[in-house]
Structures are given as structure tokens and as C-alpha cells.
Amino acid sequence: MARATTTCDIFNALAESKRRTVIDLLLDKELSVSELVQATGWNQPVVSKHLGVLREVGLVHEQRAGRNRIYSLNLDALQPMHDWLEQFSEYWNRNLNQLDDYLIRLQAGDKK
């Protein structure tokens, strides 16, 4: 049944560590199925299964080149997650730096 891809679908697609491995490989360059089989050491049905899931949620594009199918990453699909992660990282970055600043103030005798 057709429905729009949601952010949650993308997260589910990424829940499997093999699919994250595929994404890591495609970050460097586009690859064919046989190149992915070689790079991962998994058999072809396994690679194709995971590529299928990634393609469904829009994380990878498939192009035909003769008898080969070439896969490339569609990073735009990851944008909502990147935005969130940046906020998360910033939040803790600030918190722990604030502890650093506070420790310096405390030890300088300024107990506020």
C-alpha cells in the first residue's frame, strides 16, 4: 500500500547495522551490487535485500548501467535527522563546557 515515506521509516531502515555499513560504503562513492558484495563479503541476496529497504525510504538511488545497477546515496533524506543530531550534540557540548567554566570559577574562589 503506497504511503509517503516518514522520518520514522528512515530510522527503521537504519536500525539494522548492515544497512549502516552499506551507507558508509556509499558515502565514498556510488557502487554496483557486485562491488558492494565484494566490499562487504555478504552474499548477493543479502546485499540486494538491504539495498531494497534503503531504496524504498529514499536513502539510495538506483540507476541502470547496462546489465549493472549502480547505487548512490541520497543524503537529502537524512537532513531531518542531521538537524536534530546537531541540536543534541550542541546541548551536551554546552552543558559540559559550562561545568568546565564553573569548576574554574569555583576554584578561583568565586562561589557566586
Place this chain on the structure above:
Amino acid sequence: MTNEKISVEPLVLTKEYSAPRALVFDCWTKSEHLCNWQFPMPGFRCEFLQDDIKVGGSALHKMIMPSGGEMYLLTEYDEISPPDKIVFRQYDSNAEGEKLPNAHMPGWPKELVATVLLENSGDGTLMTFTWEPLNPTAEEAAVFSAAVDKVGGGWGGGFEQLAAYLATV
């Protein structure tokens, strides 16, 4: 959703503080210290409505934004072992200390366990701060794992900035 085994990489942040370990420990476990650093950004005021910071206890931490708006954080403590270990879970909360669903991002783990480990390092303290989801769903595991990858990269940069800063103190 499948039954595939989900691996969740913990989030590990390390940081070196130019302060003795006992003081860093107190900063994590005493509300009068926590109020001075655990808030989203400078300009916030902080008040503990409850500060039962002990094993099995909890703290309810009100943060008042410069605009006057209020946010609440509930922290539940699983382990407090001086001089070197603190384990807690932290939740967005309302004023009554009731946990709220995470407002920022659907799928973010409902329960994260944080572990603070402190080691003596010369005159200072090396802190290892580890976060992992508690019994995550597949979706939560995915969101969190993706966060770890990204934040790991982000923290490399933050750590370099800190080292540069400490060199000037």
C-alpha cells in the same frame, strides 16, 4: 519491524577537567553545584524542586529561560558511588515531576542511562560520560545509533576547542 538483533553503540564523551576528582563528583551530585552548570545555555536560572540525589532517589530541576519560560528535567539515580561513578536517567518532565514524551524528535529513546566515570589524571580529572538507551525499540536504537555516529564526530571538534582553551588558563 523485524526481529533482527539490534546493536546499539553507546555514546561515549570524554573530557578532562582541571579540578580534583572529589570536586567534579560533587558538581554532579549536589544540587547547589548542578544549578551552576546543568542548563541549556547561559542566561538560564535554575532551581531544584526536589533534590533527593541518592541511589533510588530523584531530582526535579526547574530551568527558567531568559524569556521567563520554564522547563523541567527529572533525574533518577541508579548508582552514586564516590569517588568515581554516577549512573542516572534523565527525562523531560512537567512541574509535577511526571515524565513527558520527548518533544524534540519522534523515535528518540524514551529511556537513556547515563554513566559518569571519573579518574584522577595528573592534577585534574578525566571524565568518561556514557549514554545508552534502556531496552530500546528498533526505531529508538536506530535514532540513537545515528546520533552516536554524528555526535562522535561533533565532539572531536569540541574536544579540540576545549584543549586549546585550557592551554590558555
